[in-house]
Amino acid sequence: MKRSTALAFAGATLAALAALAWAFAPRPLEVETAAVAEGPFEATVDEDARTRLRDRYVVSAPLAGRLDRITLREGDAVTEGLVVATLTPALSPLLDERSLRELQARVEAARAGVERASARLESAKVAVLQAGNEARRSEELARQGFVAPTKLESDRLALLAAQKDQEAATAERHVALHEAEQARAALGAAQRGGGPAFPIKAPVAGRVLRVVQASEATVALGAPLLELGDTARMEVVTDLLTTEAVKLRPGQPVHIERWGGPGELQGRVRLVEPGGFTKVSALGVEEQRVRALIELTSPPEQWRSLGDGFRVGVRIVVQARPRALQVPLAAVFPRTDALGMAVFVVDGSRARLQPVEVAARSATHACVTQGPAAGTRVVIYPPAGLADGGRVRGRKI
Template sequence: MKRNTLVIMVGAGAVLAGLLAWAFAPRPIAVEVATAAVGPYEQSIVEDARTRLRDRYVVTAPLAGRLARIILREGDAVAADDTVATLTPILPPMLDERTQREQNTRVEAAVAVVQRADANVQRARVGLELARAELRRTEQLARENFIAPAKVETDRLSMQAAQKELEAALQGRHAAEHELETARAALLVSRSPSAQVASFPLRSPVAGRVLKVMQPSETTVALGAPVLEIGDIAKLEIVTELLTTDAVQTRMGALVRIERWGSPVALEGRVSRIEPAAFTKISALGIEEQRVNVLIDITSAPSSWQALGDGYRVGVRIVTVAHPSVLRVPVSAVFPMPGEGMAAFVVAEGRARLVPVDIGGRNGAEAWVLGGIPAGAKVIVYPPAALRDGARVKTRSVPLAQQG
């Protein structure tokens, strides 16, 4: 064999061996990476909710009679003590002894309601004074750096809630006094034969809007029949039905973001009450769930949610955990290790390194890292199943909007 031929064959074999080695050599695994960064972190409970009026008032017929046609319609504004309907008493029932007793009973019940409303007002005033005193004490301690500023915010919200409780109690007392006056006037009409042919006006107990007209046409109504429903649309609250496990994590005064209400701008609110009694509800999948009503006050300016009405559907995001500055990574970057807690892959010198991490919490997009990953580290999001510790990787950065 000639020398040149031998050299060519050896060279070709070397090239072939090199090609085979290159073909079967392990390739770097393409991965997507994100940067561990410091920033604000929140955990929240997302649930559907609905709006409702804090108080609604039903105007009823204080005596049996002929109800004139009501010209008011749903949405019409009325002032306190405005005449909303007119009732002409029917003569025979007015002379009935049973009707007289019923009217006397209504007056006695109305007196009891007024007394209870007075007690509620006094209790609300005491609660407001206690809340103001607690806020003053907390502000003094905060100025001396004895307590956290969050305590001051909580006490300030408590004072605002106490103020609203007093306003509601005063309005309730006004409505109770109105009912008492109506009951006494009806009793006077039933006792005075000369007044039985006169028309009896039905007045609005509060200022607000007409929510529902039960009797739009002229008709004969019985004693106690509902005629109109009135409420103040400016005094809306939100009620949501939380699972009891979520309600336990919710605290009074917690920040709430109100979303999906028909505007791209989210409203803000605060949890005002968590009802103590739960109820059973059947889910869409037929599963029995224990839920509890949570009430939310809207704290955004009323001018920003004037379009909302009673019974509107909204979405709420109740913040349960909030930190202004923590180390965060995309939640898709951490995963459980069998019997070893949580872990993540960090890119170092072109290779994936498996590191254990301590997690303080997770939400739908981010994980709060307590330790194991330094700020600025590149972490692999959605790590492939074939990825192993020490494997070579080829990285591609993920946009922030896609890191969850």
């Protein structure tokens, strides 16, 4: 064989071998990458919620009689003491002993309601004084550096809650006095054997939520006529899993979103009810849930268009850090040795396995105390075939 032919054959063989090596060489995996960031971090409990009035009042008929047509409609504003309906007593010529005793018992119950409401109001005043003293004591100790700022903030929130409770107790006493007045008037009309038209007045200022009996009709004693409520005293209620509710404390901030208006509304946890209940999920799974009540802290002008029973979304902040290292949650996965979590860091064209310590999680990111530096790109949704040192070709998102 000629020398030139041998060289040509050897060159062709080497080219074929190189082509086969290239054809069967492992290709770099195409992956999506994202950068590790550093900044404010919030771990939240996300759930659907609804709005509701903190207090609603049902105006009922204090005696049996002929009801005139109610001209008020849903949404109309009323003031305390405004005549909302007129009732003409329809009493039999001979008032039997049982009916008389029922009206007398109603007067006694109304009087007891006034006493109970007065006692609650006095208790609320004492609670305000006690909370005020505790807040002032904490402020003095905080200036001297003997208490933590969180204790001072808790005492201030406790004072605010006590003041709100005193306002509610005052409103309850107004309602109790109004009911007692109506009960005494009904008993007097019955003992007189009928009389002129009896005006039914609004116990509180607010708006009409529902007119139960709009048309003229004969109504029985205690029949509901309409519902009233103060739309300026709105709150948000949500049903949380009990495993999530144990993380909540009164005063924790809440972001209210998906309410239909621009931006987010702000609120804070007012109360986590102590009793849970069983609820069946959409998948047919029984869940233990508990209600959390959220107080709106945004200006009323911002959420004036919200009404009773509107659907919203809430994000309750259970942990907040002003500066934290954040890794996309889709990049974090359990290590094969079950000793913690890890991520794949992009090092040039290679993916390097790096352990991380996760301190908290949000809906999109994980807060890590040990991990890659800020700005490092990590693989999100790492494919099953990716191993430490594997070749990758990243796509930024």
